[in-house]
Amino acid sequence: NESALVFDQSVAWNPGAPTMLFLANTAGATSGTVSSGSASGNTIKLQVSGATSAATITYLKGLVSWQQANLLVGTNNGIAALTFADVPIAALPPYESWAANPAQGLSAGINAGPNDDPDRDGIVNLLEFTLAGAPMMPGQTILPELTQSSGGVWSFEYDRSDLSLPPATTQ
Numbered sequence: 001n002e003s004a005l006v007f008d009q010s011v012a013w014n015p016g017a018p019t020m021l022f023l024a025n026t027a028g029a030t031s032g033t034v035s036s037g038s039a040s041g042n043t044i045k046l047q048v049s050g051a052t053s054a055a056t057i058t059y060l061k062g063l064v065s066w067q068q069a070n071l072l073v074g075t076n077n078g079i080a081a082l083t084f085a086d087v088p089i090a091a092l093p094p095y096e097s098w099a100a101n102p103a104q105g106l107s108a109g110i111n112a113g114p115n116d117d118p119d120r121d122g123i124v125n126l127l128e129f130t131l132a133g134a135p136m137m138p139g140q141t142i143l144p145e146l147t148q149s150s151g152g153v154w155s156f157e158y159d160r161s162d163l164s165l166p167p168a169t170t171q
Contacts, residue, residue, distance in 0.1 A: 001032075001048035002100070003057065003089055009074045011081060013039035016070030021046065022061055023054035023089075031055075040109075042073065054089055094163045098129050105136040132161040 018034040025031040032052030038045050048054070059081070060066065072081040098104065099112040106125070111118035114126035121138035128135040133142040144158035 001052060003046045003048060004092075005044045005046065005057070007044070007074075007081065009040045010038050010076060011044055012073050013037050013044060013073050014072065016067060017072055018046075019096050020060050020066055020070055022058045023048065023052055024056050024058065025053045026055045035133075039072075057089055074115050095126065095129050098161075098163060099125065104134070130161060130164040132159055 015036075017037060021034040022030065023032045023034065031054040032048050034046045034057075035049035036047045046057075060073070068080075071080060074081070092100065095114060099106050099114075100108065104112075106116075106118065107111035112125065114129075115124050117124050117135075119136050119138040120135075121130075121140060123133060123140065123142065125135050127133070127144070131142040131144075133139075142159070144156055147155050147157070149155065
């Protein structure tokens with residue numbers, strides 16, 4: 001379970017920050033906890049411990065006791081991030097979820113883009129996603145096949161990942 005927060009500036013992650021982040025379900029009740037996180041540029045990725053039905057995330061809400069060393073701060077100016085409350089949590093779009101899955105072996109910002117072809121087999125990641133391929137294993141067996149039967153009927157056949165069914169992919 002991972003969530004990402006995007007800020008308007010580069011931010012630094014502090015290991016104590018999870019104690020100041022709160023997850024809540026649609027009724028406002030606590031729903032899971034942030035166990036760890038990391039920052040890259042203006043994005044903070046949060047690891048959530050266990051399954052959660054969280055609908056929102058809040059930072060510093062109602063905290064009476066907190067430590068300055070645990071604050072999220074801008075890397076350029078060192079200014080602490082302001083509090084935020086009840087920020088909606090949305091699931092990643094299907095392609096982004098697939099690309100972020102460690103099983104694919106992709107690295108965000110390096111080879112996880114839809115037009116990247118990290119295994120250099122001529123099949124970009126978006127097609128690997130759509131045709132249930134493996135983006136780090138070269139091969140063309142996932143490509144559609146066009147065949148003609150003995151009766152002259154043409155057939156265009158391919159396997160498609162359920163995750164890629166509309167509305168997930170429209171190009």
